[in-house]
Amino acid sequence: MTHKLALAAAAAAVALVGAAGAANAQARDQIRAVGSSTVFPFTTAAAEAFGKGGQFKTPVVESTGTGGGLKLFCGGVGPQHADIANASRRIKASEVESCAKNGVTEITELKIGFDGIVIANSKKAKHVDLTLAQVWKALAKEVPVDGKMVANPYQKWSDIDPSLPATEIEVMGPPPTSGTRDAFNELAMEGGCHKVAEVKAALPDDKARAKACMAIREDGAFVEAGENDNLIVQKLVANPNAFGVFGYSFLDQNKDKLQAAKIDGVAPEYKDIASGKYPVARSLYVYIKNAHAGVIPGIREFIAEYTSERAMGEDGYLADKGLISLPKAERDATRASAINLTPVKL
Amino acid sequence: MTDLVETGTRSVGSSASKSYYQGDAFAARLRQRYAAERNFKIAGYASIGIAAVMLVVLLSTIIGQGYTAFWQTRIQIEATIDPAEVAPVGTTDRTKISQGNFNKLLRDALAAQFPDITDRSDRRKMYDVLSSGAAYELADAVMENPALIGQKVKLWVTASDDVDQLMKGYIERDAREENRKVNDIQLRVVDKLTADKNIALQFNDTLFTRGDSREPEMAGLWGSIKGSFLTLLVTMFLAVPIGVSAAIYLEEFAPKNKLTDFIEVNINNLAAVPSIVYGLLGLAVFLNFFGMPRSAPLVGGVVLALMTLPIIIIASRAALKAVPPSIRDAALGVGASPLQAVLHHRLPLAMPGILTGTILGMAHALGETAPLLMIGMVAFIVDIPGGFTDSATLLPVQIYMWADSPERAFTERTSAAILVLLGFLVMMNGLAVFLRKKFERRW
Numbered sequence: 097m098t099h100k101l102a103l104a105a106a107a108a109a110v111a112l113v114g115a116a117g118a119a120n121a122q123a124r125d126q127i128r129a130v131g132s133s134t135v136f137p138f139t140t141a142a143a144e145a146f147g148k149g150g151q152f153k154t155p156v157v158e159s160t161g162t163g164g165g166l167k168l169f170c171g172g173v174g175p176q177h178a179d180i181a182n183a184s185r186r187i188k189a190s191e192v193e194s195c196a197k198n199g200v201t202e203i204t205e206l207k208i209g210f211d212g213i214v215i216a217n218s219k220k221a222k223h224v225d226l227t228l229a230q231v232w233k234a235l236a237k238e239v240p241v242d243g244k245m246v247a248n249p250y251q252k253w254s255d256i257d258p259s260l261p262a263t264e265i266e267v268m269g270p271p272p273t274s275g276t277r278d279a280f281n282e283l284a285m286e287g288g289c290h291k292v293a294e295v296k297a298a299l300p301d302d303k304a305r306a307k308a309c310m311a312i313r314e315d316g317a318f319v320e321a322g323e324n325d326n327l328i329v330q331k332l333v334a335n336p337n338a339f340g341v342f343g344y345s346f347l348d349q350n351k352d353k354l355q356a357a358k359i360d361g362v363a364p365e366y367k368d369i370a371s372g373k374y375p376v377a378r379s380l381y382v383y384i385k386n387a388h389a390g391v392i393p394g395i396r397e398f399i400a401e402y403t404s405e406r407a408m409g410e411d412g413y414l415a416d417k418g419l420i421s422l423p424k425a426e427r428d429a430t431r432a433s434a435i436n437l438t439p440v441k442l
Numbered sequence: 443m444t445d446l447v448e449t450g451t452r453s454v455g456s457s458a459s460k461s462y463y464q465g466d467a468f469a470a471r472l473r474q475r476y477a478a479e480r481n482f483k484i485a486g487y488a489s490i491g492i493a494a495v496m497l498v499v500l501l502s503t504i505i506g507q508g509y510t511a512f513w514q515t516r517i518q519i520e521a522t523i524d525p526a527e528v529a530p531v532g533t534t535d536r537t538k539i540s541q542g543n544f545n546k547l548l549r550d551a552l553a554a555q556f557p558d559i560t561d562r563s564d565r566r567k568m569y570d571v572l573s574s575g576a577a578y579e580l581a582d583a584v585m586e587n588p589a590l591i592g593q594k595v596k597l598w599v600t601a602s603d604d605v606d607q608l609m610k611g612y613i614e615r616d617a618r619e620e621n622r623k624v625n626d627i628q629l630r631v632v633d634k635l636t637a638d639k640n641i642a643l644q645f646n647d648t649l650f651t652r653g654d655s656r657e658p659e660m661a662g663l664w665g666s667i668k669g670s671f672l673t674l675l676v677t678m679f680l681a682v683p684i685g686v687s688a689a690i691y692l693e694e695f696a697p698k699n700k701l702t703d704f705i706e707v708n709i710n711n712l713a714a715v716p717s718i719v720y721g722l723l724g725l726a727v728f729l730n731f732f733g734m735p736r737s738a739p740l741v742g743g744v745v746l747a748l749m750t751l752p753i754i755i756i757a758s759r760a761a762l763k764a765v766p767p768s769i770r771d772a773a774l775g776v777g778a779s780p781l782q783a784v785l786h787h788r789l790p791l792a793m794p795g796i797l798t799g800t801i802l803g804m805a806h807a808l809g810e811t812a813p814l815l816m817i818g819m820v821a822f823i824v825d826i827p828g829g830f831t832d833s834a835t836l837l838p839v840q841i842y843m844w845a846d847s848p849e850r851a852f853t854e855r856t857s858a859a860i861l862v863l864l865g866f867l868v869m870m871n872g873l874a875v876f877l878r879k880k881f882e883r884r885w
Contacts, residue, residue, distance in 0.1 A: 126825075126833060128736065137848065140822040141656045147824050148578065150540065154824035156737055156833045159843070176733060219621075324846050326853070345848045352614060352621045411566070413574070417656065418848060 124175040127155035127398055131165025131182030132275050133323065134211055134343060135380050139182050141417050142402040149401070152394035155180075162275045166383070170195035173387045179395055181383040184211065184275035189442050202386035205440035206399065206430050208408060210420040212344035212369040212377045213280050215267075216356040221336035222261055225358040228375060230256050232288025234265050235318050237311035240294035248313045268321040268328050269341035279378045280341055281310050284359075287375060329354065344369065345418020369420045377420070386437050396437075403427075403434040504864075508857025514646035514659060515606040516598040517572060517635060521551040523584055523591050531592045536585050544577040544584070548599065556631065567627040571635075573600040575660040598644065603658040603851035605632055609643060612850065623850070649858065653824045654840065658851035661844070663859055665826045669739055669819075669834030670808060670866075672827060676743020677750060677807050682800055684747075685754030689796075692755070693762040694784050713752035720749045721813030729817060736818035737833040745813045750803040757799020761792040794881040801874040805867050811838045837863045 129139050136159040147154025160168065162183045169181035170191060177200075181187075187205070195203060215226060233256045238245040253260035270277040289295055289309030299305040312318050321328045325342040332340045333353050340354075344364055347356055356364045359375055368374045382402065389395045401407060407414050408430070410421050422430065432438075462468060525531050528542030549569050553559070559568050576599035583597055584590050604623045607613045609632070619626050635641035652662030696702045724745035728734045734741050765788045773783035814820055820839050827834035835843075841863065844856040 124735075133846070136822070137656065143822065144656050144824055156818075156821050156823050158737075158818055158821040159846075176729075176736070325848070326845060343848075349623070349848045349850050351623070352617050 126153040128178045129157045129180035130160050130168045130178040132162040132184040133159045134184040135182035138414050138419050146398050146401045166191050172198040179388045183381045202439040204384040204437045206382045210377050212364045214347045214356040214364045216354045217339045218336040228288035229291040237313045240298040245298050263337045265317040266338040268319045271320040283376045399434045403431045504857045510610045511854040511858035513643040515601040515609045516644050517601045518640040519551045520596050521547045522594050534588045544580045573602045573659045600659050658849050666835050666837045666840035670836045672739035673742040677746040680747035681750045689755045689758030693759045709752050718812040721816035725816040738831045739834045740830040746807040750807050753803040758796045761795025765791045797877045798874045805870040
């Protein structure tokens with residue numbers, strides 16, 4: 097009896113696999129997006145609004161990280177491959193090459209907006225303003241002392257600058273797998289490093305210096321708090337001495353609990369991130385596979401919705417979700433390339 | 443016991459006057475043994491106590507954070523369904539009605555209550571008291587009852603997540619305006635609505651009837667509950683028959699040789715393989731080789747079935763082993779074939795154990811996210827899955843994604859989703875206990 101059941105189940109499974117394979121070989125009627133967890137909240141918001149229009153199914157958006165997403169995106173052309181990739185950095189030349197190798201030759205790049213990376217602490221603590229150089233000195237693995245690079249000796253913020261509070265340096269930030277960390281390394285660490293003149297004297301070799309600039313200390317002063325930015329927010333509230341590094345949208349949601357440090361004299365305010373005055377901000381991108389437009393229903397309509405003024409505009413719903421919108425001219429440029437599906441050239 | 447006899451023989455000669463059992467040395471040893479027993483007991487109590495405290499802390503934090511999510515702030519709106527904005531009186535066509543400008547109707551209704559708010563940006567702030575989904579609720583109500591067109595309707599619609607958080611006390615009213623998610627205009631609107639009894643916390647049925655959403659007040663678990671159900675159905679129909687058959691064969695019919703030993707070692711090993719490995723296998727075999735669809739409950743179910751198979755095989759074998767051999771001997775003795783002896787006698791008696799193992803295995807599968815990451819089930823999916831090949835997500839994945847969302851209102855919903863998941867797990871484990879109690883035979 098049981099054997100028969102097992103046989104029947106096995107047969108059913110095989111049949112299902114076959115049917116699913118066949119169904120998948122035909123066209124898919126739902127847009128699929130993959131990629132960055134930073135862009136995820138915005139693409140999902142656009143997807144939901146698009147789905148509510150009622151003409152098409154709501155696109156499925158996966159949060160795989162920028163690198164993993166572009167890998168899936170570049171897998172090839174056909175319904176089993178994703179149509180859209182979200183990226184918290186620009187696509188690399190090597191990724192465009194691997195795309196082309198798999199037949200994905202034409203990709204449209206849409207710059208959708210900016211994201212600021214903030215350094216914040218609890219409202220219960222004193223408000224602190226930092227410079228990029230101070231951030232770098234607090235977090236670098238090695239810093240120059242008397243013309244030589246030594247393991248970071250700064251234990252308290254006041255060791256770096258007497259005007260800073262005499263509390264232990266404790267900064268919680270994203271792990272290396274996160275796109276936020278990549279951007280923080282590039283914008284804050286590398287940017288801060290260039291402002292410390294002694295580094296150039298201590299390390300004349302360009303390659304060694306670039307490496308030393310990006311290295312974050314591992315002696316416990318920088319805590320990798322996991323991908324979940326909500327966790328960092330909770331930890332900051334519990335520990336007023338600690339600082340956290342996370343995306344602007346989490347600051348926006350928790351303004352009653354957290355205060356952000358001004359970096360080089362600029363606070364992470366919406367308008368200053370938008371104008372590029374705030375130094376630790378990056379652009380966010382969405383990539384479209386041109387070969388799928390017209391094949392998978394709704395792609396053109398979806399990117400039209402995504403780039404519309406009611407989504408991407410200054411008062412659009414993406415701004416409500418924490419996206420810093422582009423200046424008007426850039427928005428128009430993005431909209432134009434969305435309509436024309438202009439292939440990206442690197 | 444042993445040391446009493448041993449030392450007893452030694453000390454009998456030394457003191458003849460005092461009985462051995464009255465000696466000081468004996469009393470000291472007795473005290474020591476009692477102390478050891480007492481300490482062991484205390485250690486036992488302590489460990490149970492620690493476990494209980496942790497459970498209480500875990501549950502109380504989750505319940506404390508999550509129970510408010512079962513209520514949702516709604517606002518009563520009195521709107522005139524203007525035929526000019528929706529459709530002519532008498533229209534019954536749903537698609538025609540759905541294209542109406544219900545947002546404007548809601549906004550006009552709200553603006554009518556606050557005629558002094560005229561500044562454009564102030565008006566925008568006032569409109570943000572309502573959820574972006576409120577217009578769809580009004581549209582649904584009119585689609586249900588087209589006779590409402592041209593009439594005045596009173597309807598409870600969902601408030602925005604910020605207002606909801608304010609009503610639940612998660613947003614401090616006294617904070618400075620720029621530090622508050624609810625601005626002064628919205629506070630004024632909420633206060634007026636409260637005074638008129640037009641705003642209230644009501645049972646949050648959205649949580650149980652809708653799919654995921656980026657707006658916390660519109661987000662529901664139904665999509666992921668259904669996804670979990672479809673996935674576990676596939677898992678059950680694959681893992682149970684195959685697992686039980688394999689257990690019967692290995693336990694009752696397989697010859698004892700190197701090959702079956704090797705298989706046994708492998709099954710035990712597989713039970714301990716990290717679940718992400720099954721996800722990678724699913725990606726490589728089912729998605730890339732067989733070309734099955736991404737994010738589908740079918741693939742998720744197959745992957746989870748692979749993961750639960752070893753657990754079911756091991757539990758079923760143990761259950762079969764626990765049936766006394768005399769049952770089989772008696773069956774064979776009265777002329778049953780070996781297959782009949784197993785299927786008619788040993789298997790029914792082992793069933794309670796097999797069911798318990800199966801249900802625990804399924805409960806394990808219900809709480810799994812790691813293998814689903816690789817096959818694309820960790821995704822934002824709004825539409826409720828209708829079949830095994832539709833895109834779907836699962837309860838634990840939904841919890842993971844809500845925990846990662848910036849909106850404050852998702853914090854309580856994350857805890858509420860955990861409570862729902864825990865509810866399902868308790869039900870499954872309760873069923874396992876019930877079946878064991880009802881059908882178990884002791885020898």
